[in-house]
Amino acid sequence: MLKLTYTETGLHMERVMAPLEVAIAQRVVLAMRLGQHLHIEPGRASFLLPATAPSLKQLEQILRVDQTQAVMVTPVDQEFVEATVYGSWIAETTDAEEGVFVTVVSDMAEFLLLRLWEAQTQVSFLA
Template sequence: MLKLTYTENGFNLERLAQSLEDWVTTRVILSLRAGWHICVEPSTASFLLPADLPGIERLEIEARREDSEIISVSACDVDYVEISLRGSWVSASSECDEGVFVVTMSDRTEFFLFKLWQQAQIVASCVSE
């Protein structure tokens, strides 16, 4: 399972071994016990990766192998590709901009996407220094 945590400063991507159903169930139970509002709904999430990142072509091949409803890779412009995912949005309300997006794909695609995202973060941190 991939977990994208969206905050006011950006987002973080994690790969979890836990199943989507177990993670959501635990989150709902925690919210109920703590008295927090929780909204879980089907949604989409998108983020950009550098188009020249080694492995982008392979990700496109993996995306075609996946159910096309779950992941798509589209050229955004010369410098970036857009990764779009279909999964579940978990937040305090359906109108909230901050929350967690979770999605399940094949282990292979999840691992590969996560590694590409990590590489993009390393490149971005080197450029900003």
């Protein structure tokens, strides 16, 4: 499972080995124990990836083989593509800008998405 955490300082992505249902259930229990409101809804998240990264072609091949519609890769310009993933948004309110987005795709697609995102963040820090 991929977990995208949106905060006021940006996006953080990580792979989580727990099943989606378990991760969401744990978050619900935590919110209940802390007396927090919690909103969970299906949705999509998008982020930029480097268009020239060698593993981008490999990701596109994996997505074709998997025949998944949980991930779409769309060209933005010569430097970037936009990856859109479908999953569940978890936040305190319906209009929150901070929260967690979780999605499940194949292990290889998760690995490549994370690797591509990490490569993009390293490029951002160097620029």
